[in-house]
Amino acid sequence: MTAQTMNVNAVVDKAKFKPFHMTVVLWCLFVVLFDGYDLAINGVVLPLLMQEWGMTAVQAGMLASTALAGMMFGAMLFGMLADKIGRKKVILICVTLFSGFTFLGGFAENPTQFGVLRFIAGLGIGGVLPNLVALTSEYAPQKLRSTLVTAMFSGYAMGGIMAALLGAWLTPTVGWQIMFWIAGIPLLVLPLLIKFLPESLTFLVKQQQIQKAQSIVQKLAPEEKVTAETVLVLNEVKVPDASISALFKQGRGLGTILFWLAFFMCLLMVYALGSWLPKLMMAAGYSLGSSLMFLLALNIGAVIGTAGGGVLADRFHLKPVIIGMLLVGAVALVGLGFNSPQPVIYLLVALAGAASIGCSILLYSYVAQYYPLAVRSTGLGWASGIGRMGAIVGPIVIGFLLGLALPHKINFLAVAIPAIIAVIAVALIRPVKVEEETIIAANHVEPIKQTS
Numbered sequence: 001m002t003a004q005t006m007n008v009n010a011v012v013d014k015a016k017f018k019p020f021h022m023t024v025v026l027w028c029l030f031v032v033l034f035d036g037y038d039l040a041i042n043g044v045v046l047p048l049l050m051q052e053w054g055m056t057a058v059q060a061g062m063l064a065s066t067a068l069a070g071m072m073f074g075a076m077l078f079g080m081l082a083d084k085i086g087r088k089k090v091i092l093i094c095v096t097l098f099s100g101f102t103f104l105g106g107f108a109e110n111p112t113q114f115g116v117l118r119f120i121a122g123l124g125i126g127g128v129l130p131n132l133v134a135l136t137s138e139y140a141p142q143k144l145r146s147t148l149v150t151a152m153f154s155g156y157a158m159g160g161i162m163a164a165l166l167g168a169w170l171t172p173t174v175g176w177q178i179m180f181w182i183a184g185i186p187l188l189v190l191p192l193l194i195k196f197l198p199e200s201l202t203f204l205v206k207q208q209q210i211q212k213a214q215s216i217v218q219k220l221a222p223e224e225k226v227t228a229e230t231v232l233v234l235n236e237v238k239v240p241d242a243s244i245s246a247l248f249k250q251g252r253g254l255g256t257i258l259f260w261l262a263f264f265m266c267l268l269m270v271y272a273l274g275s276w277l278p279k280l281m282m283a284a285g286y287s288l289g290s291s292l293m294f295l296l297a298l299n300i301g302a303v304i305g306t307a308g309g310g311v312l313a314d315r316f317h318l319k320p321v322i323i324g325m326l327l328v329g330a331v332a333l334v335g336l337g338f339n340s341p342q343p344v345i346y347l348l349v350a351l352a353g354a355a356s357i358g359c360s361i362l363l364y365s366y367v368a369q370y371y372p373l374a375v376r377s378t379g380l381g382w383a384s385g386i387g388r389m390g391a392i393v394g395p396i397v398i399g400f401l402l403g404l405a406l407p408h409k410i411n412f413l414a415v416a417i418p419a420i421i422a423v424i425a426v427a428l429i430r431p432v433k434v435e436e437e438t439i440i441a442a443n444h445v446e447p448i449k450q451t452s
Contacts, residue, residue, distance in 0.1 A: 005231045008201060008213070009373075011221045013142040020198075020219040024139045025148055027197045028132040029155035031095055034186050035125050036159025036299070038067070038102055041183070042271075042395070043278050043295050044167030045176040052176075053111055057279070061399025065392040066115040068271060070122020072388030078127025079381010080244075086207075087131045087377065088199040094131070095193065097124025099186040106180030126388055129364070130380035137368035137376070138200055139220075146318060146365050150310025153361040157306055157353070160274070160299030168293070202373045205232050246375045247382060255429050256379070259367055262425040263387030265418035266363060269329070269356040272394030272415050273298060277349070279402060280411055297346045298353035305354020306361050318366040319426060322359050326423045329355020333416035337409030355419065360387070363426075370429075390418070 015021075042064045050060050074094070082090040101121035108114035133149060140148040163179065170178050186193075204213040213232055217224070247256045274295075281294045305325060312321045332351035340348070364380065371379035394415075401411050 004225075004227070004229065005233055006217065006224065008205060008217065008232050011217055011224065012139060012201070015141045015220045017141065017144060018220065018222075020216075021139060021141070021148065023196060024136060024198060025152045027193060028136050028152045030189070031091065031128060031155075031186065031193075032132055032153055033155035033159040033162070034099065034183060035129060036156035037163045038098065038121070038125055038159070038183060040160035040163030040274055040295060040299065041167070041179045042067075043274050044163055044171065045179055047279055048171060048176045049111075049114075055111065057399040057402040058396070059111070059399075061395040061397075063111055063115055063118075064271075064395040064399075067118035067122035067125065068388055068391040068395070070119040071126025071391065072122075072385050074123035074126030074128075074385075075130055075381045075388055076385035077123070077381075079130045079377045079379075079384070081127075082131045082134070082200075082377040082381075083375060086199050086203045087135045088197055090377075091128055091131050091135070091197065092190065092193060094124040094128035095186050095190060097121065098128065099124070099184055102180055103184030103187070104180075105183075106177035126384065127381075130377055130384050133364040133368050134377045134380055135198075135200060137365065138202060138373065139198075144314065145369065146313035146362070147310045149365040149368065150306045150313070150361055153364065154303050154306045156361060157299045157302030157357055160302065160357075161296055164293070164296040164299060167295075244378070244382060247371070247379055252371070255370060256383075258425045258429045259363070259370070259379075259383045260386040262363055262422045262429075263360070263383045264390035265422035265425070266326075266356065266360040266390070267387035268390035268394040268397075268418045269333075269415055270360050270394070271391040272398045273352060273356055280398070280408065294346070294349050297349045299357070301350025301353030302357035304350070305358030309354075309358050309362050310365070313362060313365065318362055318369070319429065322362050322366065322426050323423050325355045325359050325362070326419045326426070329359070330416045330419035330423075333412050333419065337407075337412040352415075359422070366429075370431075 046060050046064060049055060049063070050057070055063065074097075078090050078094055098121045101117050101124070105114060105117040105121065108117055132152065136149050136152045137145060166182065167179060198216060199209075199212070201213055201216050204210075204216070210232065211228075214228070214230060217230075217232065247253075277295050277298055309321050309325060329352055332348045332355065335348045336345065336352065364384070367380050367383050368376060397414065398411060401414060
C-alpha cells in the first residue's frame with residue numbers, strides 16, 4: 001500500500017483561519033509587545049536620565065544607542081541560528097535575554113552600568129523580532145499572511161502606547177526605574193511560552209520530528225486525514241544551508257541590498273522618533289507631560305497604520321502600500337516643523353507613527369515573502385541587523401542636532417529625508433523568478449527534484 005504524501009506548504013497556504021493560528025499570533029504578539037515597550041521607554045526616561053546623571057543630549061543619544069547596537073548583532077546572530085536550531089528555541093533564549101537584562105537596567109547606578117545592561121538586552125530584542133515574523137509568516141494562510149504578520153506586529157506599537165501611559169503615570173512619583181522593572185514580566189510567562197508556542201513546522205519536518213509535525217498539520221487541516229504513515233513534504237526553492245551568501249544567489253543580490261537600505265532608513269526614523277520625540281516637542285515649546293502624550297499619539301498612529309497597512313497589502317500588494325505610507329510620513333514630518341493648532345500636530349505625529357513604525361513592520365512581512373523558508377530567518381535577521389545600524393545612527397544624529405539648538409524645523413526635516421530614500425529603495429525591488437523547485441520529504445535525507 002502506497003503511503004499518503006502531503007504537501008505541508010500547500011496545507012498552510014490553503015488553510016482557513018483556526019484557533020491554532022490565533023495561538024501563534026497572540027503569543028508572538030505578547031513577546032513583540034515588550035519589544036515595542038522597550039523602544040518607547042528610551043523616549044520616556046532619557047530626559048530624566050539627562051537630569052539625574054548630568055548628560056548632554058549627545059551623550060544621552062549615545063547611551064540610547066547601546067541597546068540598538070546589541071539589537072544589530074542579535075538580529076544577525078540569532079537569525080542565522082534559528083535556521084539551524086529552530087525558531088522556538090531562539091525565541092525563548094532571546095526573551096530570557098531581553099526581559100532579564102532590561103529588568104536589571106532599573107538597578108543601574110551610572111551610565112556605564114546602564115549601557116552594558118542595555119547592550120546585552122539588545123541582543124535578545126534584536127534576535128527575537130526576525131523569528132517572530134518568520135514563525136507567524138510560516139503558519140499564516142496565504143490570503144491572510146500580511147494581515148496576520150502585521151496584526152502580530154501591532155504589539156510593537158501597543159508596547160509604545162503602554163510605555164507612554166505608564167511613563168506619564170508612574171515616573172513622576174516612583175522614578176524612571178519602574179519602567180525597566182515592568183519589562184521583567186515576560187520572564188514570569190516563560191513556562192507558558194515553552195508549553196504553548198509551537199516550533200516551526202518546516203524545522204520539524206527537516207529534523208524528522210514527524211509525530212510533532214503531523215500533529216500540527218492535523219490542527220491546521222482537521223478535514224485532512226493524517227496518519228502515522230503520512231509522508232510530509234516541503235515545496236521549497238533549493239538553496240544552500242542558511243548563510244549570508246545564500247541571500248545574494250538566484251537573482252536576490254540587488255533585492256537584498258535594497259531591503260537593507262530600506263530597513264536602515266525606516267529604523268533610523270523609528271528610533272529617532274521613539275527616543276527623542278518628547279525632547280523634540282519640548283524643544284518646540286511643549287511640557288514633558290504633553291510631550292509624552294505626543295509619544296502616545298505616535299504609537300496610536302502606528303497601531304492604526306500597521307493594521308490598515310496589513311489589510312491593504314493583502315488586497316493590493318506590499319510594495320505600493322509601503323511606498324504610499326512612506327510618502328505620507330515624509331509630508332507629516334515636514335509639517336511638524338511648522339506652527340499648527342495642537343489637534344493638527346497630534347494628527348501629524350500619528351501619521352508619522354503610522355508611516356515610520358507601520359512601514360518598518362510591513363517591510364518585515366515583505367522580506368519574509370521574498371526569501372524561501374530555508375533562509376527566511378537569515379534574510380530577516382540580516383535585514384533587521386542592517387536596519388539596526390540606522391536605529392543606532394538615528395538617536396545620535398537627533399541628539400547632535402538638538403545639541404546645536406537649531407530651529408526645530410531642521411530636526412524634523414532630518415527625520416523626513418530617510419523616508420524619501422526608503423521610497424526609492426522599495427520602488428527598485430523586483431520579484432525573483434524561480435525556475436526550479438524541490439520537494440523535501442520527511443522521510444528522505446536528500447532533496448528530490450519535483451517532476452511535472
